[in-house]
Amino acid sequence: MVHYKLTYFEARGYAEASRQVLHLAGVEFEDVRIPMGSSPQWDELKPKTPFGQIPVLSVDGFEIPQSMAILRYVSRKFGFAGKTPEEEAWVDAIVDQFKDYAIPFRQYLIALRNGDTDAEKIKNEVSFPARDAYFKILTGILEKSKSGFLVGDSVTFADLVVADNLVTLQKNGFFTSDEYPKLVEHQSKIQNLPKLKEWIETRPDTQF
Amino acid sequence: MVHYKLTYFEARGYAEASRQVLHLAGVEFEDVRIPMGSSPQWDELKPKTPFGQIPVLSVDGFEIPQSMAILRYVSRKFGFAGKTPEEEAWVDAIVDQFKDYAIPFRQYLIALRNGDTDAEKIKNEVSFPARDAYFKILTGILEKSKSGFLVGDSVTFADLVVADNLVTLQKNGFFTSDEYPKLVEHQSKIQNLPKLKEWIETRPDTQF
Incomplete structure (x- = not known):
């Protein structure tokens, strides 16, 4: 089974629609939420992200940055991106x-x-x-x-x-x-x- | 033959990449360019556009607004959006x-x-x-x-x-x-x- 891990702050913000798509599609995913603002966790994670930002979606370890790119990716995959x-x-x-x-x-x-x-x-x-x-x-x-x-x-x-x-x-x-x-x-x-x-x-x- | 009409200002700006995709794909298109800034042409056109903005792509009369939505549409259609x-x-x-x-x-x-x-x-x-x-x-x-x-x-x-x-x-x-x-x-x-x-x-x- 493909392992999806979606990492974002403790907020809906720019990650919520992707979480919702995964839930609507019945896909299990790791919903990682780190504290808002500066934190030791974010300091450690930031330089490891592709663009120095979150959300990041990891698909079996393959990382996708940018909220709307993530959202389009999961939406196309699971049928929430439009039919034509x-x-x-x-x-x-x-x-x-x-x-x-x-x-x-x-x-x-x-x-x-x-x-x-x-x-x-x-x-x-x-x-x-x-x-x-x-x-x-x-x-x-x-x-x-x-x-x-x-x-x-x-x-x-x-x-x-x-x-x-x-x-x-x-x-x-x-x-x-x-x-x-x-x-x-x-x-x-x-x-x-x-x-x-x-x-x-x-x-x-x-x-x- | 599908009739593509791409309307934008006399600029590269937010329309140029879509023009380039159409050209790279060998697709003929109507390349409509109106004067930059306010003009009688723009005053007339603006309220008729889907979002009050250009660029707009017309595909046999079906209108698509927003530069990156247009760009993704033509790129997916003609093979410039990535292979997977x-x-x-x-x-x-x-x-x-x-x-x-x-x-x-x-x-x-x-x-x-x-x-x-x-x-x-x-x-x-x-x-x-x-x-x-x-x-x-x-x-x-x-x-x-x-x-x-x-x-x-x-x-x-x-x-x-x-x-x-x-x-x-x-x-x-x-x-x-x-x-x-x-x-x-x-x-x-x-x-x-x-x-x-x-x-x-x-x-x-x-x-x-």
Whole structure:
């Protein structure tokens, strides 16, 4: 049996969707979680990773770096990447667009953590506009969707990334339930898929 | 015959690697280039694009947004995405890492263009450190490569993205030829592939 080991911080963050794909596929994997931030464990591990970063997926010892590369790899392997080349392209596009929003959004989180005086300015001028632009795109896609999934007629890794990101926004007060009802409805649909619900109920509960 | 239309600004930027893949594959495509920045053409086109952005690839009228989603789509279709799932994952990882560097690097370009007084500070504290971290990763990969390609034993879209980005850095004085000799050697290998050389010699010459 292939041995999958997924190493990341004690967080959902950039590893959660890959964990969810493995669970949905019924694949056993070693779910390694190291403390957030600096730690002796991370100091020791960092120079051994391919890019000095985690997540890293090890497949029988073969290491794959970069969260979305890992996610695409497991999703293609287990049928969560779209059913045609065109569906795959759209799943990819939605998740690439996610990173284009997540990177500027993170500026606000960093400013908050550092207690920067311009955190509110970054929130209003950079981070929330990026969030809103992305959520309008997603709303438009969901309005046209007949299945309720973002792409095609079954769950893909794009659904997982979007639904889990909303959890993070909700948990941290960056999203209220009366905003973007289509996204809330989508999140509920995805996270109530029986196998995913089971994962969510038993996984470690983390803030991010 | 499938009709491919790739629409982008008058630049290499985020569309060039996809153009190169189509050319390498011997696929005819409509290479639509609109003026950079604001223009009546862009004002008219923007609301009609899936995500309000270009590049967009149209495949017999079916539209695909997001540069890397387009690039993966054409690369998978025509054999430039890696030969195994593991090679595909590494090609993906190298290009995802590219975006993690390109986004902070762009902050410097924007600061320069706006004449911001802190442009130099952004360069030294954000943009060049991001460039150097990425280029060290690439150098490490190339040192281990037996073929001289970044992944496997033939050209992939990761090679195209990396080699063309170096052109942009060189043309704009952000890279001198005595830095990172492995990258310069790789660029020369890639851009001297006969079919790619032919493309480079006849394509419109643009600064970015």
